[in-house]
Amino acid sequence: MQTLPSVKTDLLQLRKEEDVLVWMGHSSYFMQVDGKTILVDPVLSGHASPLNFTTKSFAGADIYTTDDIPEIDFLFISHDHWDHVDYDSIKKMQPKIKTIITGLGTGAHFERWGFKKDMIIEKDWNETATLADGFSVTVTPARHFSGRAFTRNKALWVSFVLQTPAHKIFIGGDSGYDAHFKIIGNTHGPFDLAILECGQYDKSWKYIHMLPEEVVLAAQDLHAKKLLAVHWGKFSLSNHAWDDSIIRVDKAATEKNMPLLTPMIGEQVNIDDDSQSFSHWWKHVDA
DSSP, X not given: OOOOOBOOOOGGGOOTTOOEEEEOSTXXXXXXXXXXXXXXXXXXXXXXXXXXXXXXXXXXXXXXXXXXXXXXXXXXXXXXXXXXXXXHHHHHHGGGEEEEEEXXXXXXXXXXXXXXXXXXXXXXXXXXXXXXXXXXXXXXXXXXXXXXXXXXXXXXXXXXXXXXXXXXEEEOOSOOOOTHHHHHHHHHOOBSEEEEEOSSOOGGGTTTSOOHXXXXXXXXXXXXXXXXXXXXXXXXXXXXXXTHHHHHHHHHXXXXXXXXXXXXXXXXXXXXXXXXXXXXXXXXXXX
């Protein structure tokens, strides 16, 4: 594959009043919302496995390093798989991280890596934590699994309902499609933005990863005003073509009239700008 195009937003130079999102490829993204900085599932080391010579990122996808990340108010971790929790990235950013928010059991990894227990918020499904300055988070269900070594499901896999002073955002981890999206939407929606996985799927494992068309159904179930599809564009963890998922999600979103955000890696998304448009940049990449 040729080098992926990108636009590198300087995260260190953002004005405090800007409400922005920057996708870093796969499920890693940065948000600055209502004055707080947020980082989700950061994997910035160039690989998504315990062996650094396997599951390597696509050329051009690694435009951000830990040096580019500002101080982080809230680090969200959806589950403990290697493509969502990167030890090297986490350790390098440790002095910058104020609070970690995750599901039950995942905090044990961070304690073992030297993080203080009082900076880790672990919650079960449907539990809420009050954060600072008008922020709160409810940990909500997902349909997936967990595990980093030879044992599975010692920690919880989750999604998040993030309430800020002026926004409500759904932070989706990995999940198969099921009734939980409609329950979350009816209980907590509507959402200004839903961030949902769309890639690394297969019909054989549809119960743990949504098929592309189901991503749009999930966004509708959540009563989302806009959809950002992640979990693609950086690693190959399945048998489908690298851009197959976004092609199918884009088609389904058009058919269902669901506004879909399709930034390049590093391109700034203005969260409050409903008129911002993005190109179909993947069409110009030769696989």
